[in-house]
Amino acid sequence: MRDERRARPDIAEMRGVTPLPRKSGEMVFHDDWERRAFAMAVSLAEQGLFEWSEFQERLIESVAAAERVDPQNPSRGYYESWLVSLERILEDKRLLSSSDS
């Protein structure tokens, strides 16, 4: 049972500047779009459309960019940076273009 539905440690336990926001272990989502954006990135990685490390690289960049002016008061929240990273990798991998499928 557990093996059929197991979170990937490379995603669930990301370290450094991109750990998933959690409060006592429970993931913190403020709005449903955050859940959808989270799950889309994970789903595409599960299907092998990109490596998780490729997504994480973009996430690190996005989080760093948001904290550049004032680290204590980032210009956007975690899942906003997540969304920016998702949009970037979709473009880089041409996953939204209609011609290549």
Next chain:
Amino acid sequence: MSEQHDHDAPASPYHTSDRTFERNEKLAERVAIIESLLTKKGLVAKDALDRIVDMYENDIGPMNGAKVVARAWADPGYKARLLENATAAIAELGFGGLQGEHMVVVENTAKVHNVVVCTLCSCYPWPVLGLPPAWYKDAAYRSRVVIDPRSVLAEFGTMLDDDVEVRVWDSSAEIRYLVLPERPAGTEHLDEEALAALVERDAMIGVAKAKAP
């Protein structure tokens, strides 16, 4: 989710207090557009996305902590490192992800029984124990285990002799405690995997003992 409690609050990147309604609507729209396009291309499906959210919200279990305890029972060198610097020793087994908090492991012996609570909220070592049980967050447990730990433990079926000292540890944003239960008698022949199967969540919170083989 909405109350921000600095005992356990995530760092500022996770706050959305400055996000206006309009900004949020725009973000939701961007996500909906992506989902719609990817759905049309057959790259995402609603069921799959729901399953992923559910899995990541719920699928971190106390098995990680059980492996830590079993290793400590089997390997005296590891146990020494665990009691000296639990965060590092737990990381040796590949478990981590706490955001700046330190782990402290407290050892149960024949004369000392440790039990963990978070009196202010529900601070909990989730990378090793998964999500806290409902009773751990309950106001009754949080207040009573401090005032009268023996009767709370008795309600969990854990009877202690009068000469056993009970120590109650209050977890916080800075320090998260994990109880190292006593190794049960008659387990000398067991390997780590079999030992780990004897260690349940409640034993690592300290409201129960490890199971007998």
